[in-house]
Amino acid sequence: MLxxxxxxxxxxxxxxxxxxxxxxxVLVYKATxxxxxxxxxxxxxxxxxxxxxxxxxGLNYWIGFVCAVAAxxxxxxxxxxxxxxxILGYPQFSIIMATIGLxxxxxxxAGMVWGTDDLKIETPFSHGVVRIGSLVLAxxxxxxxxxxxxxxxxxxxxxxxxxxxxxxxxxxxNMLAAYYMGIPVxxxxxxxxxxxxxxxxxxxxxxxxxxxxxxxxxxxxxLKAFPAAVLGGFGSIPGAVVGxxxxxxxxxxxxxxxxxGWKDVAPYVVLLAVLLLKPxxxxxxxxxxxx
Amino acid sequence: MRFMFKTDYDDDIxxxxxxxxxxxxxxxxxxxxxxxFVLGSYLISQFVFVFIYAxxxxxxxxxxxxxxxxSLGHAAFLAIGAYTTAYLQQFGVPFPVYFxxxxxxxxLVGAVVGFPALRLQGIYLVIATISFAFIVEEILARWESxxxxxxxxxxxxxxxxxxxxPRDSPTFYFLCLGVLTLAIVGAMNLLRSPxxxxxxxxxxxxxxxxxxxINVAAYKVKSFAISAAIxxxxxxxxxxxxxxxxxxxxxxxxxxxxxxxxIIGGTFSLHGAVLxxxxxxxxxxxxxxxxxxxxxxxxxxxxxFGAGAARAGQIxxxxxxxxxxxxxxxxxxxxxIILFILFExxxxxxxxxxxxxxxxxFPLYKRATFKRQKIYVxxxxxx
Numbered sequence: 001m002l003x004x005x006x007x008x009x010x011x012x013x014x015x016x017x018x019x020x021x022x023x024x025x026v027l028v029y030k031a032t033x034x035x036x037x038x039x040x041x042x043x044x045x046x047x048x049x050x051x052x053x054x055x056x057x058g059l060n061y062w063i064g065f066v067c068a069v070a071a072x073x074x075x076x077x078x079x080x081x082x083x084x085x086x087i088l089g090y091p092q093f094s095i096i097m098a099t100i101g102l103x104x105x106x107x108x109x110a111g112m113v114w115g116t117d118d119l120k121i122e123t124p125f126s127h128g129v130v131r132i133g134s135l136v137l138a139x140x141x142x143x144x145x146x147x148x149x150x151x152x153x154x155x156x157x158x159x160x161x162x163x164x165x166x167x168x169x170x171x172x173x174n175m176l177a178a179y180y181m182g183i184p185v186x187x188x189x190x191x192x193x194x195x196x197x198x199x200x201x202x203x204x205x206x207x208x209x210x211x212x213x214x215x216x217x218x219x220x221x222x223l224k225a226f227p228a229a230v231l232g233g234f235g236s237i238p239g240a241v242v243g244x245x246x247x248x249x250x251x252x253x254x255x256x257x258x259x260x261g262w263k264d265v266a267p268y269v270v271l272l273a274v275l276l277l278k279p280x281x282x283x284x285x286x287x288x289x290x291x
Numbered sequence: 292m293r294f295m296f297k298t299d300y301d302d303d304i305x306x307x308x309x310x311x312x313x314x315x316x317x318x319x320x321x322x323x324x325x326x327x328f329v330l331g332s333y334l335i336s337q338f339v340f341v342f343i344y345a346x347x348x349x350x351x352x353x354x355x356x357x358x359x360x361x362s363l364g365h366a367a368f369l370a371i372g373a374y375t376t377a378y379l380q381q382f383g384v385p386f387p388v389y390f391x392x393x394x395x396x397x398x399l400v401g402a403v404v405g406f407p408a409l410r411l412q413g414i415y416l417v418i419a420t421i422s423f424a425f426i427v428e429e430i431l432a433r434w435e436s437x438x439x440x441x442x443x444x445x446x447x448x449x450x451x452x453x454x455x456x457p458r459d460s461p462t463f464y465f466l467c468l469g470v471l472t473l474a475i476v477g478a479m480n481l482l483r484s485p486x487x488x489x490x491x492x493x494x495x496x497x498x499x500x501x502x503x504x505i506n507v508a509a510y511k512v513k514s515f516a517i518s519a520a521i522x523x524x525x526x527x528x529x530x531x532x533x534x535x536x537x538x539x540x541x542x543x544x545x546x547x548x549x550x551x552x553x554i555i556g557g558t559f560s561l562h563g564a565v566l567x568x569x570x571x572x573x574x575x576x577x578x579x580x581x582x583x584x585x586x587x588x589x590x591x592x593x594x595x596f597g598a599g600a601a602r603a604g605q606i607x608x609x610x611x612x613x614x615x616x617x618x619x620x621x622x623x624x625x626x627x628i629i630l631f632i633l634f635e636x637x638x639x640x641x642x643x644x645x646x647x648x649x650x651x652x653f654p655l656y657k658r659a660t661f662k663r664q665k666i667y668v669x670x671x672x673x674x
Contacts, residue, residue: 035414086633090663092413093361094632097554100547101628108621116618215618223425223543226418234414261433268422275419276407 005135007256008249013141013210015248016148019241020203021225022232023155024196026240029229030159031168031192034084034095038103039200040222041110042079046072046201047213048110051119061123065205069198076197077190084193085186089175103218111215118212121205140209147206151199152241159237168192224251227271233281242282246270304483306476323468327461335464340572341565342467343529348552348564349474350521355550356558357482358514359494360408364420365549367427368519370541371397372526377444377536378437386451393527394520401519405512424546431538443537446530458532467528471565474521478561481517490514551624555631557638566639574627578620586611637661 024039036042049071053064083102087095128139159165171178171188178185204213211217228247232239247267255263274281297303307313327335347365355361372393379389404423411419431438438444449456449463456462481487489510492500501507530536548571556567590607594600635642641661649656 029414035417083629083633087636090636093355093417094554094636096361096414096417097550098629098632101625101632103625104621105625105629108618108625111618112622223421226421230415230418261429265426265429268425271422272407272419272426275411275415279410279415 002134003256007252009137010141011249011252012245013144013248014252015228015245016144016241017203017207017210017221017244018225018228018247019148019244020151020199020206021222022229022240022244023152023237024200024203025225025229026232026235026237027155027192027196027199029172030235030237031172032084032088032189033092033172034088035092035099035234036196037096037099037222038079038106038218039196040218040220040225041103041106042072042076042197042200042218043204043207043221044213044215044218045075045106045110045204046197047121047204047208047217048114048119049201050205050208051114051121051213054121055119068205069201072197072201073194076193076195076200079197080190080193085189088189103222107215107219114215116215118214120212121208123205123209140206144206144210147202148241148244151202152237155195155199156237164188164191224267227267227274230271231274231281233283236281236283239281239283306479306483320472324465327464332459335461336459337572337576339464339467339532341568342464342471343525343532344549344552344568344572345565346467346471346474346525346528347522347549348556348568349471349478349561350518350525351549352553352558352561352564353478353481353490353521354514354518356553356560356563357487357494358490358511360511360514361413361417361550362420362518363417363543363546363550364404364424364427365518365522366541366543366545367424368397368401368522369526369529369545370427370431370536370538371400372523373446373530373536373541374431374438374444374526375523376527376530377446380447386449390524390527394524397523397526398516398520401522402512402516404519405515408515409508409511421543421546424541424543428538428541431541438538441538443535446534446536448534449531458534463531467532470524470528474524475561475565478521486510486513547624551628553638554628555638557640559637560640562640562643563638566643570639574620574623578623581619582611636663 021039021043024042025035028034028036028039046068050064050068053059053067054061057064059067079102083098084095087098123140123143130137130139130142159169167178167183167188168191170181170183171185175185178188207213207217207221224247225244228244229240230243231246232241232243247270250266250270251263254266258266295302295308302308307316323338326338330338347369350368351362351365375393375396376389379392384392404420407419408416432441434440448458449466456466482491489500489505492503492505493507493510493514497507533540552567552571553563554567555570556563556565586607589610590603593606594603631638637644645661648660
């Protein structure tokens with residue numbers, strides 16, 4: 001039983017990281033119908049930025065965190081301006097391939113700049129545990145869970161309660177109509193990319209104490225975040241986090257209870273099952289196309 | 292400029308519309324036939340890789356280019372073809388039999404993958420094919436009684452009718468060339484048949500295709516099966532060419548390379564599959580050239596512009612360090628994908644068409660002829 005709870009907590013913590021990456025997918029998808037395959041690599045880059053500010057420049061953890069988030073938000077806007085905006089509205093697959101190319105590029109450049117070793121960031125959550133009875137919960141895992149809940153709630157409020165959030169939803173539904181309503185569509189899209197890069201950075205920094213930062217971490221985790229996003233229904237913010245947590249728990253349980261090899265495959269098996277049985281996901285809207 | 296006046300229904304479906312095509316493709320084929328007797332073994336080996344990639348490109352073109360169903364899982368189909376080859380070979384099955392078996396089995400798997408794909412579109416389909424590829428990769432690594440797991444499998448040379456065909460012999464080259472030619476001619480004929488027309492109709496508008504009485508589901512499954520089967524044949528040749536296969540050869544990276552083949556070549560024509568294959572196979576030799584020769588050349592240029600010997604040496608070593616940096620290949624791949632999608636969306640074949648039109652219409656060529664129409668995004672979630 002204790003093993004089970006321990007696995008559950010580490011699964012939830014891992015799942016929150018997937019959820020944060022999936023949140024980035026969902027934000028960009030909600031606003032522009034673009035799926036950003038480079039989201040995991042933005043997370044990786046965010047981790048490296050934080051390492052540079054905290055580990056190399058020696059800033060305070062929180063100041064370094066904010067600097068990394070700001071830098072990555074700018075980088076997200078730049079990526080949107082250079083790669084995505086010129087082809088927005090063209091067939092979806094072209095955009096997917098362009099973001100795959102972007103991911104390749106970021107990964108290689110990060111490998112060249114920061115080397116291929118595993119890097120570690122000292123955080124206030126790195127050491128220390130909470131003991132409840134004989135249950136041991138590490139701070140780093142709890143911090144991921146708390147931060148994910150907070151970010152999810154903030155973004156949910158942002159999308160549903162603010163003017164800018166409403167403008168983003170309008171843009172995603174019909175870009176031309178949004179133009180007619182006076183929404184500055186280009187700026188909205190830029191801001192969405194900035195937010196999604198910032199969320200990715202949060203994921204990267206929170207992940208740093210749990211698994212080390214290296215240039216391929218984005219690829220590995222980014223691909224695991226797809227099942228999360230699909231499970232949650234690709235356009236829903238709470239769905240992304242719930243999906244992420246479910247995938248994390250499934251992966252961690254499969255690693256513990258099933259034969260070796262299942263751990264890596266289980267998320268994809270779940271993904272295929274969801275796509276077959278309920279393609280709109282747990283929180284997706286089900287609507288038919290009108291001709 | 293040549294004007295085509297069609298006076299017969301056959302003019303519409305001819306494989307080679309006029310004598311110019313016969314001449315140019317005849318010359319190309321003749322050059323390729325004499326190539327192994329003229330060129331060195333390294334180049335011939337590269338040619339064989341171009342052929343194999345082009346066969347996969349043709350398969351993927353049928354699915355992604357003509358039916359509009361994107362797939363990022365073709366490395367898995369290649370793997371199934373390759374492993375079928377290696378497995379059947381152990382029992383002394385003759386080459387033609389396991390070659391056909393590789394294609395048919397992969398085609399069957401393709402059809403099975405096609406069924407879940409019926410309900411999926413766009414991004415969901417891409418994600419589903421990626422997951423399929425991951426699962427296949429993991430099965431190959433774990434099903435040790437058949438695949439020998441991560442140790443990989445050796446593939447013996449082709450033995451048939453008492454002769455052996457080593458992987459770097461001209462005979463193997465001709466085998467690959469023959470399969471590629473068959474695949475291309477087969478695909479061209481397919482596209483002129485009702486099946487091919489249905490594929491293109493589905494790509495252009497599924498709703499319209501359905502209302503014209505096309506059984507969309509059946510044709511999508513067919514497209515998946517045909518595409519996978521062609522890739523399976525390529526897998527058989529791939530296994531023989533490498534003579535050793537293991538699961539980590541068939542990763543997402545390879546699937547992305549295959550997609551790059553058709554994006555770089557141009558997604559709307561079979562020419563694109565071949566042009567893209569040439570481009571992708573050439574990236575590796577180009578990188579070697581970059582590492583070996585460019586630093587010296589740059590230093591030479593610096594020296595002619597008056598840099599001292601010490602300075603030139605410094606420049607040479609820094610350029611060399613950059614050119615041999617880890618992951619330069621990934622960065623170049625990424626840039627190639629982005630630049631092609633942004634600036635040459637019709638691919639290399641599209642560029643060739645533009646150049647041809649430029650000379651045909653000279654001096655009246657307008658850039659706007661090939662300009663894409665601006666489209667505004669409308670939600671796909673509501674369909």
